[in-house]
Amino acid sequence: MICAICPATAAAKEILRVLAWAGYADADTVREFETRHNASVEVTYANSDDDLWYKINSAAYDVFAVNTAELQRYIDRNLVQALDPDQLANHARQLPRFRDLAAIPGLVRQGRVFAIPYTYAEMGLIYNRKTVAEPPQSMAAMWDPAYRGRVLAFNTSNHNFSLVGLLQGTANPFRLSDNDLVKAARELAKLRRNVLTFYATAEEAVELFTSHDIALVFGNYGSQQLKALRDAGADVGYVIPREGALAWLDCWAVARGARNPVLAAQWIDYTLEPAASERLSTRHGLANTVTPQPGDATRQKLVWLQPVANPDLQKRLWDRVISGEPPEAF
Known part of the structure; x- marks a missing residue:
């Protein structure tokens, strides 16, 4: 009924x-x-x-x-x-x-x-124009001791290892050997000393940037993240580093x-x-x-993402990095 x-x-x-x-x-x-x-x-x-x-x-x-x-x-x-x-x-x-x-x-x-x-987007480097005197030329700036506690990095296992491979001039930063992954984990553990925290979303990065003294941000979300920061009133610049940017x-x-x-x-x-x-x-x-x-014709040095060689190992190593293990543990 x-x-x-x-x-x-x-x-x-x-x-x-x-x-x-x-x-x-x-x-x-x-x-x-x-x-x-x-x-x-x-x-x-x-x-x-x-x-x-x-x-x-x-x-x-x-x-x-x-x-x-x-x-x-x-x-x-x-x-x-x-x-x-x-x-x-x-x-x-x-x-x-x-x-x-x-x-x-x-x-x-x-x-x-x-x-x-x-x-699509490239993962460039965002910098605080109020506190960073000159636009950084390389992602290596995130490791600079001058920015201790003032860097925001992205919480993911894949891009971070590829970023280290790119910085080190590896022929294919996505196909690192297991031994090279361990070495990269050591470098990421060193980076952790400079990182205030590892963010997950573009919105979270905006909140952290506007409430802390942040100098550099790894722009995982590229132009989306840049716009969100500027919309929030942040005076930020954006660069494609000399070694190129993952995209x-x-x-x-x-x-x-x-x-x-x-x-x-x-x-x-x-x-x-x-x-x-x-x-x-x-x-x-x-x-x-x-x-x-805008800018399509001028984008250069973009390194398009490829599958990584050993995602399971990368994830295990990454979990150890963000848990706080020191560089010498790798």
Whole structure:
């Protein structure tokens, strides 16, 4: 009898479970998608690549954002499913370099497409123009004793080891040997002496910068982070160091266990619409893949992320670094 006076179950909304980074699924963006597709979107945020990996392996999601380097282990572990770009109308609107999926390392395997580019940024060095007299020329400045307790670094196992490899001039900073990883851990333990703390999100970095005497910030979120700091009134500069900067390309991927892969594909297509893409850039300072971005032609020395050689060892070593083990312990 109760069902007779209730809405038909056929009208129940589909649920889309999105795992994303801050800025990728704002409330108004989600509401617009929900209205258009008569769906309910549940958004969970990741705060590091390690956290993303943990969440995908411990809970169910339909669509998630991941960089091209990290994507490889999701493919290896059969955690993502192939996409059909022809079913994404807005893929044809992307800039030419993002439409040629086969030319982007990591997106296509054995002829199948596993992700669609969404946004990108380089990880430059942010400095406090009020207290740092000259723009730093190298990421090595973060180790300078003059900045003891005044550096903000990012809490992740992968980028930090690659950063040390890049600083040391390693041929491939992403494919460090196990022995080199241990040496890099020693350098990161030395860096810990200078670090006030290791932040997780761009918002957290802003709060720390505005409430402490911070000189340098490793800009894991690049232009997004720079904009957030300036919007908060911080007088900061931004440099691409002489050794180059690590850079990421984040993509949308459909999880292997997606309950509704069609709705997941519709989400991807929706985020590639010009309005949604522009919102990503104007609101969060992130480059999008649909409209040309200021400075695109002048960006140099970008080192695009690649899969690391031994992520499990890196994570174990990183946990030891942030737990406070001294350099001589490695």
